[in-house]
Amino acid sequence: xxxxxxxxxxxxxxxxxxxxxxxxxxxxxxxxxxxxxxxxxxxxxxxxxxxxxxxxxxxxxxxxxxxxxxxxxxxxxxxxxxxxxxxxxxxxxxxxxxxxxxxxxxxxxxxxxxxxxxxxxxxxxxxxxxxxxxxxxxxxxxxxxxxxxxxxxxxxxxxxxxxxxxxxxxxxxxxxxxxxxxxxxxxxxxxxxxxxx
Amino acid sequence: xxxxxxxxxxxxxxxxxxxxxxxxxxxxxxxxxxxxxxxxxxxxxxxxxxxxxxxxxxxxxxxxxxxxxxxxxxxxxxxxxxxxxxxxxxxxxxxxxxxxxxxxxxxxxxxxxxxxxxxxxxxxxxxxxxxxxxxxxxxxxxxxxxxxxxxxxxxxxxxxxxxxxxxxxxxxxxxxxxxxxxxxxxxxxxxxxxxxxxxxxxxxxxxxxxxxxxxxxxxxxxxxxxxxxxxxxxxxxxxxxxxxxxxxxxxxxxxxxxxxxxxxxxxxxxxxxxxxxxxxxxxxxxxxxxxxxxxxxxxxxxxxxxxxxxxxxxxxxxxxxxxxxxxxxxxxxxxxxxxxxxxxxxxxxxxxxxxxxxxxxxxxxxxxxxxxxxxxxxxxxx
Numbered sequence: 001x002x003x004x005x006x007x008x009x010x011x012x013x014x015x016x017x018x019x020x021x022x023x024x025x026x027x028x029x030x031x032x033x034x035x036x037x038x039x040x041x042x043x044x045x046x047x048x049x050x051x052x053x054x055x056x057x058x059x060x061x062x063x064x065x066x067x068x069x070x071x072x073x074x075x076x077x078x079x080x081x082x083x084x085x086x087x088x089x090x091x092x093x094x095x096x097x098x099x100x101x102x103x104x105x106x107x108x109x110x111x112x113x114x115x116x117x118x119x120x121x122x123x124x125x126x127x128x129x130x131x132x133x134x135x136x137x138x139x140x141x142x143x144x145x146x147x148x149x150x151x152x153x154x155x156x157x158x159x160x161x162x163x164x165x166x167x168x169x170x171x172x173x174x175x176x177x178x179x180x181x182x183x184x185x186x187x188x189x190x191x192x193x194x195x196x197x
Numbered sequence: 198x199x200x201x202x203x204x205x206x207x208x209x210x211x212x213x214x215x216x217x218x219x220x221x222x223x224x225x226x227x228x229x230x231x232x233x234x235x236x237x238x239x240x241x242x243x244x245x246x247x248x249x250x251x252x253x254x255x256x257x258x259x260x261x262x263x264x265x266x267x268x269x270x271x272x273x274x275x276x277x278x279x280x281x282x283x284x285x286x287x288x289x290x291x292x293x294x295x296x297x298x299x300x301x302x303x304x305x306x307x308x309x310x311x312x313x314x315x316x317x318x319x320x321x322x323x324x325x326x327x328x329x330x331x332x333x334x335x336x337x338x339x340x341x342x343x344x345x346x347x348x349x350x351x352x353x354x355x356x357x358x359x360x361x362x363x364x365x366x367x368x369x370x371x372x373x374x375x376x377x378x379x380x381x382x383x384x385x386x387x388x389x390x391x392x393x394x395x396x397x398x399x400x401x402x403x404x405x406x407x408x409x410x411x412x413x414x415x416x417x418x419x420x421x422x423x424x425x426x427x428x429x430x431x432x433x434x435x436x437x438x439x440x441x442x443x444x445x446x447x448x449x450x451x452x453x454x455x456x457x458x459x460x461x462x463x464x465x466x467x468x469x470x471x472x473x474x475x476x477x478x479x480x481x482x483x484x485x486x487x488x489x490x491x492x493x494x495x496x497x498x499x500x501x502x503x504x505x506x507x508x509x510x511x512x513x514x515x516x517x518x519x520x521x522x523x524x525x526x527x528x529x530x531x532x533x534x535x536x537x538x539x540x541x542x543x544x545x546x547x548x549x550x551x552x553x554x555x556x557x558x559x560x561x562x563x564x565x566x567x568x569x570x571x572x573x574x575x576x577x578x579x
Contacts (some may be wrong), residue, residue, distance in 0.1 A: 029516035042296075096257050122253075136404035137291070143511045145313075148291040151407070154317040160262070162334045165511075168553055171398045171484040173452065173504040175291075180556065187563040189556040190311055191296040192571070195347060196402060 003035055004028055013042030031076035138195055141169035146194045157192035224248050227326040228263065237271035237280065237334055237342055241307055257320045259284075261327065263312040268305070273336040276357050277304040279349035281332040285315045290349050294332060294347050298356035299556040301337075337393045351466065351535075358537050360557030366540045367561065380570055387562045390554055394452060394481040395511035406448060406505045420445045424528050425454060428472070428524035428551070430542040434460040435467055438497070447508055447516045449473065452486055453501040464492040466529040469500065472522040473508060473552050482551050483508045485526060503532065524548065 004012070004025050011017045012025045029035045046141035134153040143165040147156030159165060159181060166179035182189050224245050232240065248261040269275045277300055282293035295312055302308050312329065316333040333343030335353035344351060373378045399406065422459050425440035440454025452471065457466055467488050474480040488500045543549050554562075565573045 135407060136401050139291075139400045139402075140397065141399075143395060145315075146293075153319070154315070155291060155293060156311045156315045157282070157295065158315050160311050160313050167559065168393070169396070169398065170482070171400045171506065171555065172487055172564060173400060173402070173471075173484060173502045173506060174487040174489065175400070175402050175504075177398070177400065180559070182559055182563050184563065184567070186309075187560045187567070188297065188309070188561055189299050191298060191556070192313075193294045193296065193347070194291055195294070196291045 003032065006038070009035060009038045010042045013039045014046075084119060139175060139177045139194060139196055141171050141179055142166070143169070143179075146177040146179045146192055148194050148196060155194060157194060160190070203553050206332075217569050219251070221251055224250050224259075224261070226258065229325040229328045230265075231328060231330040233331065236331055237269065237273075237275070238267045238331060241268045252320055255320055257318055258314075259314070259316045259325070259326055259338060261312060261314050265310045265312060265329075266307050267310060268307045269302045269383055270304075271334075271336065272304050272341075273340070274304070275300055275308075275334055276337050276354040276360075277335040278310070278314070279332040279334075279347060279353060280310060281310070281330045281344075282314065283328045283330070284314070284318070284326060292347075294349070295521070296349065296352065298353060299560045316573060333405065351529055354414055355535060355537060358535055359367060359555035361536065362540060363558045363561070365557050367573075370449075371574065371577060376570060376574070379574070383562060383565050383570075383573065387566070389549060390559065390562060392550070394479050396481050396483070396508050396516070397511050398484055399413070399507045400484065400504055402504045404506055405445050420450065423449075423518070423521055425452075426520065426522045428548055429544075430523050430524060430538055430545075430548065432518045432536075432542050433525040434458065434528055434536050435464070435492075436467065437523050437525070438525060440500075443520070447518060448505055449483070449507075449518060449521065450505045451501075451503055453499065454486075455484040455497060456488065456492065456494045456500055457497045458495055458526055460530075461494045462534075463494050463496075463531040464488075464528055465531045465533075467492070467521045468526045470526045470551065471506070471515070471525070473518050474520045474522070476517045476519050479549065480547075481508070482553065483543060486523075491531065500523075525551065525553070 007027055008017065008021065009029075012022060012029065015022075017025060029039055030165075121171050137148055137150045140149070143159075145156050145158040145166070146169070147154060149155075159179075159180070164181060167182050168180040169178065171177045176193055178191055178193040180189060180191050201437060228243075228245070232238065232241055236317060242265070245265045246261075246262045248263055249261040250257065250261075252258075252380055265280075267278070277296065277298040279294050279296040282295060284293070293314065295310060296311055297308070300308060312326070316326070331343055332347050333341055333345050333349030333353060335341055335350070335357055339354060339357065341350045341353070367379060367382065370382045374381075378414055394548070401407075422441050422445040423444040425437070425442070427437040427440075429436075436457045436459055438455040440452065442452040443450040449471070454469065456469075457465075468485045469488070470485055471483050472480055473483045484506055486500060486502055488498065489499070492498050508518075526538070530536070538548070538552060543552055561573060561576065564576055
């Protein structure tokens with residue numbers, strides 16, 4: 001037979017167990033002498049405490065003292081509640097709110113600055129490219145078109161549109177490159193070539 | 198809207214206007230069309246579309262997307278045309294062309310030609326940016342009109358001969374095997390076109406190829422000599438005897454090969470197709486190597502190039518060349534007759550994959566895709 005724990009018996013004696021555990025413990029205690037002794041012992045503790053309170057120093061009333069302690073505890077709880085409420089209000093107003101319009105304008109302006117910087121860099125790159133000394137001329141055929149470039153000047157015959165890709169590309173070691181396109185609507189074939197002199 | 202917002206918006210608009218300020222180039226005076234007085238073709242319309250020219254710092258950038266309409270003013274049917282595109286001071290010693298093969302334009306009819314180019318050049322000022330002139334027109338009787346500065350006569354004639362070969366082939370298939378046979382044949386052509394590996398190719402004729410962006414940063418790939426194998430076409434009038442190139446990674450340098458004319462006619466010009474196979478076993482046509490000197494009847498010659506050729510897959514990544522093969526793609530004899538591979542030569546599966554389809558075959562496949570079998574049959578019976 002398994003006995004309830006000593007904590008359970010103590011709580012049972014003080015009628016502090018939950019309903020189901022109390023019923024289960026009661027069933028056990030009713031048939032177990034050992035546990036009945038433990039319960040009886042725990043039941044006597046409050047009476048002993050009451051007797052002890054009679055031995056308090058003169059002029060000290062336990063009931064008055066307990067009431068004061070309860071009042072102090074309540075005061076402490078209310079004070080901490082008030083401080084928490086004050087802090088949360090402070091958090092709300094710590095950062096000033098930004099309206100969506102101002103946010104949109106700010107974002108657009110930042111975007112514009114970045115775009116401007118990028119455009120400036122591109123222009124500078126192209127200007128530097130044309131000022132450089134020429135490199136060997138590279139002839140290229142790719143899906144995007146055919147071109148000649150010496151790193152300084154560029155000539156490229158491109159695809160009819162950015163979405164269109166060459167159906168066939170070819171190069172000749174004689175110094176030319178070609179790209180073939182087919183118009184999907186008309187079926188007309190166009191062949192773009194570049195030639196190195 | 199608050200005053201603050203209005204002011205902020207005004208500042209933004211002013212900034213945008215300031216950034217967008219670039220001096221523009223007058224495109225109408227920037228493009229000059231030069232057709233000779235006796236030209237069989239006349240320009241009936243020019244649409245510059247969304248073309249734009251801008252001056253940025255010391256550079257002029259031109260993005261041209263123009264469309265021309267040309268009218269056939271001759272008494273013959275036009276089978277192909279080549280326009281020469283000259284961009285003064287823009288091209289680093291070169292020029293461009295726009296060719297329209299596989300045409301069949303009746304006298305008096307019009308046809309469009311698209312002109313899409315981009316150029317960057319120093320802002321030297323003055324003169325038209327782009328000059329377009331007529332390099333050549335090929336008629337249905339294979340006569341030619343034009344300056345022929347780009348050897349358009351040869352390329353237009355070769356395309357027309359390929360077109361006749363392929364039309365004849367499809368007509369024969371239709372007659373011998375009916376609509377079902379033609380469908381199978383056109384679908385096979387469509388499959389070959391779709392399966393061709395997409396590669397980008399660069400060539401430098403002399404000097405060192407600039408370093409590729411995707412080249413290994415630490416490894417220096419050493420050149421190694423690689424021998425060619427040769428793909429023989431039974432009908433080809435030229436034999437490839439031996440050949441090699443220096444190969445390093447995705448580059449083939451200084452290809453050279455020994456060729457022999459089997460024919461009793463001398464040859465004015467011929468081209469060798471150069472096929473490369475990578476480590477994954479993919480094989481593709483990387484380019485052609487021309488021989489532009491006269492090759493005597495039954496004579497031999499050494500074809501030698503200093504150029505460097507680099508290939509890379511269009512989809513990205515890197516090719517490591519593992520083997521090379523060569524085959525004859527076309528021959529022009531000194532008497533102005535031509536040899537091109539027959540459909541029988543192209544029945545070899547490997548050659549069928551490597552030799553590019555003719556513009557006419559591409560056009561017929563496109564017609565089948567868009568309008569179906571009956572439209573294709575009507576076109577072949579035309």
